[in-house]
Amino acid sequence: MGNGLCVETGSSMTVFDWMDHVLGTVQAQVGLRSIYDDDFIDRLNHYYTVILLIIFTVIVSTNQYVGDPIECWCPADFTENRVDYTNFVCWVSNTYYIPMQNQIPVNVENRRQKELTYYQWVPIILLILALLFKIPRMFWKVLSASSGISMDKLGNLAKETQYVSPEDREKKLTHIVKYLDQWLSGIQHYRAGMCVKLRERASTVACCFCGRHFGNYLVTCVLFTKLLYLINAISQLYILNAFLGTDYSVYGIEVLTSLYNGEDWTYSPRFPRVTLCDFEIRQMTNLQRWTVQCVLPINLFNEKIFIFLWFWHVFLAFLSAFSLVVSAYAFMFPQHRKSYIRKYLLLNKLYKTGRTANEKEKRMIRRFVDNYLRQDGCYVLRVFSNNANDVITSEIIKYLYTDYLEKEQRERKEPLDRNGLLEENPK
Incomplete structure (x- = not known):
C-alpha cells in the first residue's frame, strides 16, 4: 500500500x-x-502545509511591518505629519469598500457594513491555520504513545538500514525483528471476559472493538487521525469564510467561472486594492470628519494567497477523503492483508503461487497474518514499505515469518518439512 x-x-x-x-x-x-511514521498525504497535511503557511505568514508580515501596507490620498493642505497620522489611523481602524460607480452612503452606519476587518490580522490567522493542521498530528502522537511501540524511532531505524554496510544492516534488521517480535507477542489478546471469540472476530472489521490486545489499536488511531485531517481541511474553508466576512467558501468556484468566461479573475471585491477611510480630527471644540481614499498594496498578496489556499484546502480534503476510504478498505478486509504479506513471501521464495501452492502453506500464512501480525503488525510493515523500501520490508517479513515458524514448531514440538513448514499433525 x-x-x-x-x-x-x-x-x-x-x-x-x-x-x-x-x-x-x-x-x-x-x-x-525526521518523520517516518506516517504516509505522504498525512505529511502533506501536518508538515508541508504548515511550512507553506509559515512562508505565507513571513511574506505578509514583511509587507506589513517593513513596507508600507497602506497609502492614503490626503488633501493638499495636509502636512507630512498629518499624512502619516492618516495612514496610521486608517490602518489600525477598518477601511471600507465602495465601488467607484456607486455613491458613498451618507449614513455612517451603512458605511460600516462595508468595512474590511481582516487585513490587519492575516498573519495571525495564517498561524492559527498552521496550528489547526498540527492538531491531528498531536492526537496521533498522544494516541500512538499507548500502543507499546515507538513508530517514529522504528521508522527512522528502518530508514537508516538502507545506507549502512551489509554487516551493520544485518545487525539493524535483527534488532528490528526482535523488537517487533516482542511487541507482537506482548499484544496477544488476554482471553477473559464474555464473548471473547465474538469480540475478536468483530475487531477485525469494526474499530469500535479496538485495543492493543485486539491487535487493531494502531489502525483505529490511524483512521481516526485521517478523519481529523479531512474534517480540518473542510472546516478551515468555513473558518476563513467567517474571518474574511465574505462568501469565501465559493471563492474558488467564482474564480473558475471567471476564467471560463474570459473575465478578469485577478480582481475581487473581497480583496479591494482601493478603499475608503473615515476618521475624525478634534481641534479644540471643533470635530472634523474626513473621508480619504486609500490604497492597500497588501491585498495584492492577500488575494493570491487566499485564492491558492482555497484550492489547496479542496485538494487536501479530496486527498484526505481518498486516503481515509482506501486505508479503511485495506485495513478492514483480512484478504488484503494476506495478499500483502504473500507478495513479500513470494519474493523471498517462501510461498508458491498457482498449482504449486498447497493448503499447508496457505493455512500457515493465514495464521501468521491473523494470529501473529494482525492489523497493527501489517500496518507497521506498510509504514516500513512507505518510508524505507520494499527490500527492507521484504527482509523484515522474511525474518518474522521464519521465526514464527520456528516458534510454532517449538510450541507444538512438531518437525518442519523441507520447505520450513510444520508437518501435518497425525492426530
Missing part, C-alpha cells in the same frame, strides 16, 4: 511516492525531515 493509496504495493512508484521522495531528499539535505 504505497502511501495509503493502493491496496497492493506495486513495483512502480505512484505520483505521491515520487513527490515524497523528492521533497524528502531536499529536506534531508537541509536537516529538516
Whole structure:
C-alpha cells in the first residue's frame, strides 16, 4: 500500500511516492525531515502545509511591518505629519469598500457594513491555520504513545538500514525483528471476559472493538487521525469564510467561472486594492470628519494567497477523503492483508503461487497474518514499505515469518518439512 493509496504495493512508484521522495531528499539535505511514521498525504497535511503557511505568514508580515501596507490620498493642505497620522489611523481602524460607480452612503452606519476587518490580522490567522493542521498530528502522537511501540524511532531505524554496510544492516534488521517480535507477542489478546471469540472476530472489521490486545489499536488511531485531517481541511474553508466576512467558501468556484468566461479573475471585491477611510480630527471644540481614499498594496498578496489556499484546502480534503476510504478498505478486509504479506513471501521464495501452492502453506500464512501480525503488525510493515523500501520490508517479513515458524514448531514440538513448514499433525 504505497502511501495509503493502493491496496497492493506495486513495483512502480505512484505520483505521491515520487513527490515524497523528492521533497524528502531536499529536506534531508537541509536537516529538516525526521518523520517516518506516517504516509505522504498525512505529511502533506501536518508538515508541508504548515511550512507553506509559515512562508505565507513571513511574506505578509514583511509587507506589513517593513513596507508600507497602506497609502492614503490626503488633501493638499495636509502636512507630512498629518499624512502619516492618516495612514496610521486608517490602518489600525477598518477601511471600507465602495465601488467607484456607486455613491458613498451618507449614513455612517451603512458605511460600516462595508468595512474590511481582516487585513490587519492575516498573519495571525495564517498561524492559527498552521496550528489547526498540527492538531491531528498531536492526537496521533498522544494516541500512538499507548500502543507499546515507538513508530517514529522504528521508522527512522528502518530508514537508516538502507545506507549502512551489509554487516551493520544485518545487525539493524535483527534488532528490528526482535523488537517487533516482542511487541507482537506482548499484544496477544488476554482471553477473559464474555464473548471473547465474538469480540475478536468483530475487531477485525469494526474499530469500535479496538485495543492493543485486539491487535487493531494502531489502525483505529490511524483512521481516526485521517478523519481529523479531512474534517480540518473542510472546516478551515468555513473558518476563513467567517474571518474574511465574505462568501469565501465559493471563492474558488467564482474564480473558475471567471476564467471560463474570459473575465478578469485577478480582481475581487473581497480583496479591494482601493478603499475608503473615515476618521475624525478634534481641534479644540471643533470635530472634523474626513473621508480619504486609500490604497492597500497588501491585498495584492492577500488575494493570491487566499485564492491558492482555497484550492489547496479542496485538494487536501479530496486527498484526505481518498486516503481515509482506501486505508479503511485495506485495513478492514483480512484478504488484503494476506495478499500483502504473500507478495513479500513470494519474493523471498517462501510461498508458491498457482498449482504449486498447497493448503499447508496457505493455512500457515493465514495464521501468521491473523494470529501473529494482525492489523497493527501489517500496518507497521506498510509504514516500513512507505518510508524505507520494499527490500527492507521484504527482509523484515522474511525474518518474522521464519521465526514464527520456528516458534510454532517449538510450541507444538512438531518437525518442519523441507520447505520450513510444520508437518501435518497425525492426530
